Amino acid sequence: MNNDRQKAEVFIKRLLMNPALQYYEILQKEEQILTFLNTNSQSLFPALSSEQFFPNKTWQQIFAILYNSLTSQINEVLFKELEAILNNINYTFIGLLRQTTCPLSQCRDQILTFEKKLLNKYEARNAFNGSLTALKLNIIDKYIEQIFQRREYIHFELTKVQRLKMGSEEIKNFIKVSMILKNAIHLVTVGTANLSIESVMDIVQRAFADKVNRMLEEELRLLPPELIASAVNSNISFLENKNMETTSRIISIFTMRCKYxxxxxxxxxxxxxxxKSWFNIARRNYKFYGFDIKMLDEFYKIAAEHNW
Amino acid sequence: MKKNRISIFELMVTVMIALVVVQTFLEDFAVIIDWDAGTLLVLMIAGFCFDLFFTIEFLVRLYNSRFEKGALHYIVYDQGWVDFCASIPLLIFSSGFQMITYFQSHAGAIIGLSFTGFISMLKLIKIIRIARILRLLRMVKIFRNIKYTDSPMAQRHIKKIVTIGVAVLVVSFLMFTIIFETFSLSKAGELYESRKQKIMEAVQRAEYTFNLNSYISHLIKTEDTHSILIIRAGGNVVYSRFTQDVYDSEYTNEDYEYRKDTHGTVEVFFDVKEENSALSRLQSRDNLIFFFIVLMLIGGYLLLYSPHFALTVTDPIYVMKRGLDEKNYNLEVKIPGTYKDDDIFKLATLYNQRYLPLKDRNMDNKDISVLDMDSTDLTGIMDEK
Structure with missing residues (x-):
């Protein structure tokens, strides 16, 4: 086995098979492996630069080979999962937002193509972690169902403030698609060379979000602007933008919930x-993350009532 | 290999403790519902085997303790005193005593010697009865081998409190029994002894008349002879109230008493079945009451106090410890409303309200990895393809 790519493939495969990762979602596995490589670079380098692995290469070169192998292996699973998620979404809500009919399969294809392109960027992959985990865990479905049963603050915000004239199923799908597109904020971000630099909060300024909104509206023409705004604005702080869409507030909470x-x-x-633990901690940190405290209170009550 | 041997030994001890609890119950229960002498004998032999086993167990543990923390540590801190009290004294004063008297009295019936000749049967019963109380201590031993909680602290505390509770009960019971035996049994004992003395004197007088057979014929017609089972003179049975089959099936070694005259030519077996039976039933009833009290006490501690201790002490500590120890463990401590003013839950409130939010804000996923591999694990990865 002389080819570096093959060696890296075997090595990464072996890491992915580690039992400690078995309960993690695919992007969480990627994150875990990258963390492992970064934090153990000093101890790993002597072994990985040996004749058996990648001789005569610097750590940066070795890391780049491993990173490429990791992302390509992860992408194989990730794109399949993304496609499966998009296939399971009912896009009829788009018609309700736009009041016009458009071929729904084209909407789906446009999102898939866009995301596949976007997920080549590390920042976008990293930001997609929370969304993917939330979608895989079906966390939106169970909480939206409760919100519609309770008809309290969040329900009022969805139906009266954001004025979504649709049923709970359509709202769930609306939130799911917005959640997928949340990482579109990284459409214009510049990738950092140092992959270990990361913001805990994932918050951007309103002006930046507006710029991305305009660019996305041009790129994703089949999608209604409300959907794009719901996705992009989920990256801004509610405390500084009180008129932020309710769906964006929900998305920002749940993607952060599922990020770690x-x-x-x-x-x-x-x-x-x-x-229950997470929502209670988030209630105390709502200013830090820019969450809607009333929304957190309601989610906390739901989690407490159902022992989630 | 050594670990396996130890776990097999501990498993065996646990099984034996469970069995001895059943045997303890049955031994007293059998007396109350009047099981036959054969079953009582089986239970007595079983009791002896258990006592022998626990004596060996104690000696093994004592010997092994020399290689660990020392014999003193074992005796004082590791419940060695419980092992001791529940083994050697029982073997000597209870089952061993019973076994010796049983075989000696049977042998005595043949060769004319008896251990009971040296000691009054009522005194013997008294010693056995008092020693038996120590059997209740064995129930404490089960705590050593059953893992009822994950926390060593909880195990230690519950074990301690159960040991104190049971030991206090057993000591109280022991003292109560000694006092009771001394005062209430003495009168009955005196009456019984004087009656036997009269018979022995009569038998002795008869011996000097050289007309023993006719005197005994006269004696057995009198009212007092209902307490005589067998009279032997010069090694020959001159009187027997029942056939040998009746003795075998209805009389245990505690049901008769053996005396011989000062010259050793006349031997008399007295019937103490009635007295013994009444006393034994009373004692067995008391034993069963205390058995159930101890059982309930242990059950109460195990089923009620142990979960309470876990809920209010070890569980919150465990959750906080994990939260402090593991970077990606962020579960809050559950604070029961009833105990929210406890020191531990005040601490847990601070942990929930201050530490966890701060930890969350400072959480950098970049240094959290569940993968645990080092360079040595990498060796051979390529070969294993």
Whole structure:
């Protein structure tokens, strides 16, 4: 096995098969492996630069080979998963927003093509982590159902403030597509050479979001502007933008919830449930993340009532 | 290999403890519902085997303790004193005593010697009865081998409190029994002893008349002879109230008492079945009451106090420890409303309200990886294709 690409493929495959990663979503696995490579670079370099692996190469070169192999292996699974998610979404809500009929399969294809292109950027991949995990866990469905049953603050915000004249199923799909497109904010960001630099908050300024909105409207012509705005504005702070779309607020909360989502096989006795814990912590950090506190309160109550 | 041997030994001890609890119950229960002498004998032998096993267990543990933290540590801190009290004294004063008297009295019936000749049967019953109380301590031993909680602290605390509870009960019961035996049994004992003394004197007088057979014929017609089972003179049975089959099936070694005259030529077996039976039933009833009290006490601690201790002490500590220890563990401590003013939950409130939000704000996923590999794990990756 002389080819570096083949060696990297075997090495990455082996890392992906690690039992510690079995409960993680695909992009979380990628994140974990990148973290592992970054944090252990000093101890890994002597072994990886040996004759058996990649001799006569610097760590940066080795990392680049491994990163390319990792992303290509992850993409194989990721694009399939993305396609499956997009196939499961009912796009009839687009007709309700636009009041016109458009070929829904074309909408789906446009999103898929756009995302595949966008996911070549590390920042976009990283930002997609939370969205993908949330979509895979179906977290939106269960909370939106409760919101429509309770008909409290969030329901009022969705139907009266954002004026979404649609049923709960359409709203779920609307949020799901917005969630997929949330990482479109990185359409114009410049990739950082150092992959370890990352903002915990993932918040951008309104002006930047508006610029991305305009660019996306040009690029994704089949999609209604409300949908694009819902996706892009989920990257701004509610505290500085009180007229932020309700769906954007929901998306920003759930993508952050799932960004560092830790799968707990069993919750320790004496500990609160994962969602309840997370929402309670988020309530205390709402200013830091720019969340809507009233929304967090309602989600916290839902999580507490259902032991989520 | 050594670990396997230890776990097999511990498993065996646990099984034996469970069995001895059943045996303890049955031994007293059998007396109350009047099981036959054969079953009582089986239970007595089983009791002896258990006592022997626990004595060996204690000696093994004591020997092994020399290679660990020392014998003193084992005796004082590792419940060695419980192992001791529930083994050697029982073997000597309870089952061992019973076994010796059983075989000696049977042998005595043949060769004319008896251990019971040296000691009054009522005193013997008293010693056995008092020693038996120590069997209840064995129930404490089960805590050593059953893992009822993940926390070593909880295990230690529950074990300690159960040991104290059961030990206090057993000691109280022991003291109560000694006092009771001393005062209430003494009168009955005195009456019984004087009656036997009279018979022995009569038998002795008869011996000097050289007309023993006719005297005994006269004696058995009198009211007192209902307490005589067998009279032997010069090694020959001159009187037997029942056939050997009746003795075998209805009389245990505790049901008769053996005396011989000062010259050793006349031997008399006295019937103490009635007295023994009444006393044994009373004692067995008391034993069963205490058995269930101890059982309930242990059950209460195990089923009620142990979860309470976990809920209010070890669980919140465990969750906080994980939160402090693991970077991506962010679950809050559950705070029960009833105990929110407890120190531990005040601390947990601070942990939930201050530490976790701060930890969340400072969380940088870049240094959190669940992968645990080092360069040595990489060796051979390429070969394993």
């Amino acid at each position: 989502y830790k799968p707990y096989n069993t919750v320790d006795r004496g500990a609160e449930t994962p969602d």
